[in-house]
Each structure stands twice: as structure tokens, then as C-alpha cells.
Amino acid sequence: MTVIAAIHPEQLQREQRRQRSSCPEIWALLDQVKDPEIPVLSIWDLGVLQDVVVDDAGQITVIITPTYSGCPAMKQIAQDVENALLEAGHERVTVQSQLSPAWTTDWMTEEGREQLRQYGIAPPGVRRGDKKIQCPQCKSDKVRLVSEFGSTACKALYQCTDCAEPFDYFKCI
Amino acid sequence: MNEAIKTEQSALLNFVLAEADDALILGQRLIEWCYSAPYLEEDLAISNVCLDYLGRANNFYEYASELDTRKRSADQLAMLRDSREFSNLLIHELPIGDFAFTMARQFVLDVFYVEYLAVLMDSTDDRIAGIAAKSAKECDYHLRRSREWILRLGDGTEESHTRLQNGLNELWGYIPELFMQSEAEKQLMAQGVCADRAALQPAWDACVNEVLEQATLTRPDVSWKVSGGREGIHTETHGYLLADMQFLQRAYPGQQW
Numbered sequence: 001m002t003v004i005a006a007i008h009p010e011q012l013q014r015e016q017r018r019q020r021s022s023c024p025e026i027w028a029l030l031d032q033v034k035d036p037e038i039p040v041l042s043i044w045d046l047g048v049l050q051d052v053v054v055d056d057a058g059q060i061t062v063i064i065t066p067t068y069s070g071c072p073a074m075k076q077i078a079q080d081v082e083n084a085l086l087e088a089g090h091e092r093v094t095v096q097s098q099l100s101p102a103w104t105t106d107w108m109t110e111e112g113r114e115q116l117r118q119y120g121i122a123p124p125g126v127r128r129g130d131k132k133i134q135c136p137q138c139k140s141d142k143v144r145l146v147s148e149f150g151s152t153a154c155k156a157l158y159q160c161t162d163c164a165e166p167f168d169y170f171k172c173i
Numbered sequence: 174m175n176e177a178i179k180t181e182q183s184a185l186l187n188f189v190l191a192e193a194d195d196a197l198i199l200g201q202r203l204i205e206w207c208y209s210a211p212y213l214e215e216d217l218a219i220s221n222v223c224l225d226y227l228g229r230a231n232n233f234y235e236y237a238s239e240l241d242t243r244k245r246s247a248d249q250l251a252m253l254r255d256s257r258e259f260s261n262l263l264i265h266e267l268p269i270g271d272f273a274f275t276m277a278r279q280f281v282l283d284v285f286y287v288e289y290l291a292v293l294m295d296s297t298d299d300r301i302a303g304i305a306a307k308s309a310k311e312c313d314y315h316l317r318r319s320r321e322w323i324l325r326l327g328d329g330t331e332e333s334h335t336r337l338q339n340g341l342n343e344l345w346g347y348i349p350e351l352f353m354q355s356e357a358e359k360q361l362m363a364q365g366v367c368a369d370r371a372a373l374q375p376a377w378d379a380c381v382n383e384v385l386e387q388a389t390l391t392r393p394d395v396s397w398k399v400s401g402g403r404e405g406i407h408t409e410t411h412g413y414l415l416a417d418m419q420f421l422q423r424a425y426p427g428q429q430w
């Protein structure tokens with residue numbers, strides 16, 4: 001039997017950066033910024049928001065990590081981050097995109113997974129873990145893969161063989 | 174003209190541009206299936222794979238733009254260079270053909286890129302390593318899908334088998350170029366910036382042979398091979414591809430989203 005760490009080490013570091021941050025109010029503000037394609041999921045819960053740095057001159061740098069190389073939502077997210085901070089009166093904002101370490105669904109928070117489920121999208125399993133894919137409607141794990149690819153880069157298409165509902169699965173990468 | 178530009182550019186820029194060109198040109202080919210794939214799920218799948226390639230291209234062009242002494246932007250590098258300045262390997266630019274040909278190419282490339290990126294992600298150049306690590310994850314699921322298609326079409330009907338075999342025969346001579354080191358790569362090897370392409374051949378052979386056998390396909394035994402992409406010597410269709418892809422920036426220079 002293999003023991004799977006409950007939390008991904010990089011996710012732990014991400015949580016610590018937030019907990020130990022000198023500007024918790026900025027992090028809280030950014031919770032309003034959602035994935036434009038899955039509007040229930042904040043960029044924090046999605047694992048995209050990495051860090052917030054405020055320098056002595058008050059310049060805010062927000063670091064985000066793209067989900068997929070070609071994810072068209074990233075530009076929108078960067079714009080939404082700027083807008084959210086501007087509206088709160090922060091005028092000097094830079095959004096930086098950081099490729100490594102590469103984003104993984106293991107950075108998604110428990111809250112994020114639950115929100116996905118309620119939205120009708122099966123949350124990702126844990127990499128190298130044995131979590132089964134469950135139908136978000138009836139919770140059955142008797143499901144079949146329809147296509148490795150769905151309506152956005154992050155999703156695959158499944159169908160539940162118990163209740164027959166087709167559903168999106170947020171694929172695990 | 175072209176030679177003068179090439180020598181002015183550093184080996185690193187040439188290498189990064191070549192990686193970007195490979196990804197962009199294949200992405201542009203894949204997008205041709207958008208709205209015309211065999212069925213909706215496949216349409217989405219090809220478009221998604223295409224996006225991953227365009228994203229990879231963009232990541233490399235952004236880096237190339239920073240390295241470029243002529244200060245061209247990522248968009249300018251992609252949209253305002255001519256065919257002779259593009260250094261993509263020829264296999265990426267071949268027309269899409271039928272669905273079997275597209276999947277045959279995708280499969281041989283997916284097998285290659287899974288191996289290649291796994292090495293490139295250990296590049297001593299952090300930017301290159303980061304882009305490779307990101308793309309490597311995406312190639313895993315590209316290969317899962319293209320491998321399924323090879324099995325299904327190869328071991329499917331007589332028609333699908335014939336079409337896939339023909340597709341493989343047609344592209345086989347373009348494969349050796351994947352395993353050749355460019356001048357830039359030869360210069361960068363010692364510093365551990367790029368991957369040793371030739372060293373990837375045994376792993377590629379093993380994977381491809383296994384799948385082809387399972388799919389009841391015959392590994393083509395062809396005596397011809399073509400190369401020249403890295404030096405900017407392309408097939409006839411390359412110019413048409415660029416004309417289509419670059420139209421907007423040529424007609425309305427500087428347009429942005």
C-alpha cells in the first residue's frame with residue numbers, strides 16, 4: 001500500500017505564502033476573480049494565483065501560473081486581476097505569468113473541488129492517487145470516457161452509466 | 174540576406190525560434206480541422222491539441238523576442254517572417270491530408286515529443302526547461318488519444334487500415350529530420366541547453382513499433398528521406414500556409430486583440 005500525501009508540497013507552500021503574507025486584504029480581494037470559463041471557481045481555488053508582493057513604493061505584483069500553455073482564459077484572468085485591484089483603489093498593479101513549477105490540478109483547493117462538483121463538473125483526481133471519477137449528479141463511479149477533450153482545455157467528457165447523464169470532468173494533470 | 178540574418182542571431186535565439194516555429198506550424202495545420210473534423214468530440218479534441226501547440230509556440234516566441242537583438246515582438250516573429258526565415262522541421266508543415274494522415278502524423282510526433290520534452294525539461298536554461306515541463310504534461314494526453322486512434326483505425330475496417338497505412342507511408346521519409354541536430358543545437362549541446370535528438374530514436378522506435386504491431390500496421394520501409402526545414406528550405410505548401418496564417422498582419426500591420 002502506498003501512502004499519498006494529503007496535500008501537494010507546492011500547494012502547501014502556496015497556502016503558506018498566503019497565510020504569511022503582509023497583505024492579506026489583497027489576497028482576499030482577488031478571491032472575487034473567477035475563472036472566466038468556470039465562474040464558480042476563484043483563481044485561488046483553481047491554483048492559478050501564486051503570490052502577491054507589495055513593494056515599499058506600494059507597487060503590487062500578482063503572480064499567476066497558466067493552467068494550459070494555450071489557455072485563452074489567462075489574458076482575461078490577468079485583466080480581471082488588474083480590474084479588481086483598480087476598483088479597490090490600487091492603481092499600480094503588475095500581473096506576472098510564471099510557468100514553473102508547472103500548474104497541476106493538485107493545487108486546487110478542497111473548496112474548489114466542492115464548488116466544481118456542485119456546478120456539475122467532476123473534480124480532478126489526485127495525481128498518482130486512486131481517487132475514482134464520480135458522476136456529479138448521482139455520485140456513481142460507474143462512468144465511461146466519451147472524449148479526452150471537452151469544451152475547454154481543462155475538461156474531458158464523461159458519461160454516467162447509472163443515471164446516463166453526460167458530464168464534464170476536470171482532468172487531472 | 175537570409176544567411177546574414179541567421180549568423181547575426183545567436184545559437185540560442187535560433188534554437189528557441191525553431192522550437193516556436195515547429196509548434197506554431199503544426200498548430201496552424203491542426204486548426205484547419207476546426208469545424209470539419211469527423212464529429213463534434215473530435216473537433217473539440219483537435220482544437221484543444223492545437224491550442225496547446227499555439228500556447229507552446231507563444232511561450233517560445235515570447236522568449237525569442239527577449240533574446241532578439243532586433244527587438245521583434247512575439248507577434249512579429251510569428252506573423253512577419255517569410256518562409257525562408259521559418260526553421261520548422263518539414264513534418265509539421267505537411268498538409269493535413271485525410272483524418273488518417275493527420276492522426277498518423279500526430280501519433281509519431283506525440284511519441285517524439287513525450288520523449289523529447291522529458292529531456293528538454295532538464296535544460297540548463299530555466300526558461301526552456303519551464304516551457305518544456307509545461308508542454309510535457311500536455312503531450313501525455315495528446316499521445317493517449319492519438320495512440321487510441323492508431324489502434325482503432327489500424328485494426329478497424331479495411332478502408333481505415335488502408336488509409337492509415339498510406340498516411341504512414343507518405344510521411345515516413347520526413348521522420349529522420351526529427352532526430353537530426355541543427356547547427357544551433359550542436360553549439361548548445363555542451364552547455365546542456367538542448368536535447369540530444371539522436372539519442373531519442375531507440376525509445377521512439379520501441380514505442381512506435383509496439384503500437385503499429387498492435388494496430389496490425391506495417392512499419393514503412395522507405396529509402397527516401399527529406400530534410401531542410403531548419404535551414405529554411407521548405408515544401409511548396411509552406412508558403413500557402415503562411416499566406417493564410419499571416420494574412421491579417423500583412424493586410425493590417427500591427428493589429429492587436
Ligand SMILES: [Zn+2]
Nearest residue numbers: 135138160163
Ligand atoms: Zn450519474
